[in-house]
Amino acid sequence: MQIFNTPIEYLKGVGPQRAEVLKKEIGVFTYQDLLHYYPFRYIDKTRYYKINEIGFDFPLVQILVRLKSFEVIGEKQSKRLVARVVDETGELELVWFKGLKWIEKTLKINHLYVVFGKPTFFNGKPQMAHPEMELFSKESKERGNLSLQPVYSSTEKLKQFSLDSKGIQKLMSNLLDTVFSEIEEVLPSYILEKYKLLSRRDALLQIHFPTNSTVLSRAQATLKFEELFFIQLKLLKIKHLRTLKFKGNVFATVGNKFNYFYENLLPFQLTGAQKRVLKEIRFDSQKGIQMNRLVQGDVGSGKTVVALMSMLLAIDNGFQACMMAPTEILATQHYASIKSMLPDDFVNIALLTGSTKKKDRKKILEDLVIGTLNILVGTHALIEETVVFKHLGLAVIDEQHRFGVEQRAKLWKKNLIPPHVLVMTATPIPRTLAMSLYGDLDVSVINELPAGRKPIQTIHLYENQRLRMFGYMRREIAKGRQVYVVYPLIQESAKLDLKNLQDGIEVLSREFPLPQYKISIVHGQLKPDEKEFEMQRFIKGQTQIMVATTVIEVGVNVPNASVMIIENAERFGLSQLHQLRGRVGRGSEQSFCILMSKDKLSKEGKVRLETMVKTNDGFEISEVDLQLRGPGDIEGTQQSGILDLKLADLTQDQNILHEARKTVLEIMEADPELQNAEHQILGNFFHKHNTGITLDKIS
Known part of the structure; x- marks a missing residue:
């Protein structure tokens, strides 16, 4: 309806100045935006407490009391108004430090008042500072003055315009008076009945001004379902439209390259999970529609081999085929890894990044356009207009959350029939998040480690156990192994009491002196060639210890490294700790990850380190991470734009998400065009809010 697009300045009580601050501070531009600005909590005014029920740890409470006396005491800064109120169970003191004259005028001895505020205790007696107070009138007696009151997020700037929670509440009341009769249903009646949802009109009224906690729960469930339902409808509609628009190249045969590699060149036996994923890719590539598959695999699970074998299938x-990685380090690592598994004359493969020399680049582009170059590995350089393939059949995208939609779309346009797309991520994503972020992709999971790999043993040590850490290092170096030591900072910081790399080098140089021990140093302030020199020394085994910041989180593969030490581990996020741990355990030897921390840990820090010690399973870790941090903070989800959730919470509302997705899948199977009479309501809403999603726009 047009009314919901009305600019917010036209709402009663807003005007130009308030509109400007609403836009800047909380992104409210229209009636629609304000309607979906939900309370973040509710003040429970559904009962009156007795004075003798109030405890030390009580939040805000409401009491019905009689005013017995009041007086102004103290001078200047210590001046205050103190009132004594009572009920049949005891006495309570009310105190005000501001607005004394006005409050004094309004108080009436021996009258009943409804008092609301946060109780505290002074000398063992209950007290309340600056409470809300209103006379207990006939009207309040009739309605009981009992309700759940909404609390809205505000800011200091909003409060300057009298738009604290109460101010926003008044605007919301004006808004609902204005638009209530115009609110239309967006879900078919059979869905509302099946899940016992409220009408949209009632849900929006009850979430802002709930009658009671039971109806509030139903309103929240209704709006959460609606929110998640339309995310899933959008994703699955995109998937359906893709299958209509994008015919796919058919990989009809498994040929010589694939078979020879499988029988003679595979460096290790494929796991059951790798075989299953390859079968899924093989099946997709024979359908005649474009494949869009996400392969989730934990650190070291063998995604690169799956990607290589898929590329060989395309070549056959x-x-x-091409493979795009977000950083030069990662692209170079993939290139080196693939080259190491193939004989020189097996396929023609090249690396293209921003650092590729002009002469080499010219040769690569020539070979690409005539078709003699089979596999091109690279960074964003792959999507430049000068990069022209003769016949691109498969595009592999690593860590795709670091690429924007438009960047990925440019790869699709590199062939008349868009290439099959294989997306890989080593950041395990909880199932609920994957459903919401990648609901338009088919998802494969590699959840086994290659044969012969031993699970990494993770140990948590406190500062006073540092000698034990040195012991682990000496034992492993004596066996001919290598060690990473990662610091959160390069230099000492006045603001942060954390270990830093420069001090660490001094300590380690004393503990592991030359000439017996040699140390590599890698951090973000080094020039690229200096960084590469230091990394190469470590990769070649010329140094036993690599002291680094998190630049080594991805892109370093040294099978001989068996110890990862993380200083101030409590300061790192779970996914980052897991990525760092994945730098070791890449050979057949037992590897260790040692988490060093301060003696005092926050509750969250303790949970993170305990989780790391308990499990090596990236998916289990990602579930804990989701609960600790919320979906918006998980890497890549902010920029996706999909998870702009107003109400639903993927950590709490997994059941609602599953039901919403199941319902959408059933609808898309029975009526993908949303043409049935019962689904026209969905079609109308979908097209109104997703005008960009058309056959000519999906690319």
Whole structure:
């Protein structure tokens, strides 16, 4: 309806100045935006407490009392108004430090008052500072003055315009008076009945001004379902439209390259999970529609081999393949890894990044366009207009959350029939998040480690156990192994009491002196060639210890490294700790991850370190991470734009998400065009709010 797009300045009580601050502070531009600005909590005014029931740890409470006396005491800064109120169970003191004259005028001895505020105790007696107070009138007696009151997030700037929670509440009341009769249903009646949801009109009224906690719960469930339902409808509609628009190249045969690699060149036996994922890719590539598959695999699970074998499948069918990584380090690592598994004359493979020399770049582009180059590995350089393939059949995208939609779309346009797309991520994503972020992709999971790999043993040590840490290092170096030591900072910081790399180098140089021990140093302030020199020394085994910041989180593969030490581990996020741990355990030897921390840990810090010690399973870790941090903070989800959730919480509302997705899947199977009479309501809403999603826009 047009009314919901009305600029917010036209709402009663807003005007130009308030509108400006609402836009800047909380992103409210229209009636629609304000309607979906939900309370973040509710003040429980559903009962009156007795004075003798009030405890030390009580939040805000409401009491019905009689005013017995009041007086102004103290001078200047210590001046205050103190009132004594009573009920049949005891006495309570009320105190005001501001607005004394006005409050004094309004108080009436021996009258009943409804008092609301946060109780505290002074000398063992209950007290309340600056309470809300109103006379207990006939009207309040009739309605009981009992309700759940909404509390809205505000800011200092908003409060300057009298838009604290109460101010926003008044605007919300004006808004609902204005638009209530215009609120239309967006879900079919059979869905509302099946899940016992409220009408949309009632849900929006009750979430802002709930009658009681039971109806509030139903309103929240209704709006959460609606929110998650339309996210899933959008994703699955995109998937359906893709299958209509994008025909796919058919990889009809498993040819010589694939078979020879599988029988003679595979460096290790494939796990059951790798075989299953390859079968899924093989099945997708024969359908005649474009494949869009996400492969989730934990650190070291063997995603690169799956990607390589998929690229060989493309080559066997007369196509070229490419692999795009978000950083030069990662692209170079993939290139080196693939080259190491193939004989020189097996396929023609090249690396293209921003650092590729002009002469090499010219040769790569020539070979690409005539078709003699089979596999091109690279960074964003792959999507430049000058990069032209003869016949691109498969695009592998690593850590795709670091690429924008438009960047990925440019790869699709590199061929007349868009290439099959294989997306890989080593950041395990909880199932609920994957459903909401990648609901338009088919998802495969590699959840086994290659044969012969031993689970990494993770140990948590406190500062006073540092000698034990040195012991682990000496034992492993004596066996010919290598060690990483990672610091959160490069230099000492006046603001942060954390270990830093420069001090660490001094300590380690004393504990592990030359010439017996040699140390590599890598951090973000080094020039690229200096960083590469230090990394190469460590990779070649010329140094036993690499002291680094988190630049080594991805892109370093040294099978001989068996110890990862993380200083101030409590300061790192779970996914980052897991990525760092994944730098070791890449050979057949037992590896260790040692988490060093301060003696005093926050509750959250303790949970993170306990989780790391307890499990090596990236998916289990990601579930804990989701609960600790929320979906918006998990890497990549902020920029996706999909998870702009107003009310639903993926950590708390997994059941609602599953039901919403199941319902959408049933609808898309029975009526993908949303043409049935019962689904026209969905079609109308979908097209109104997703005008950009059309066959000509999906690319």
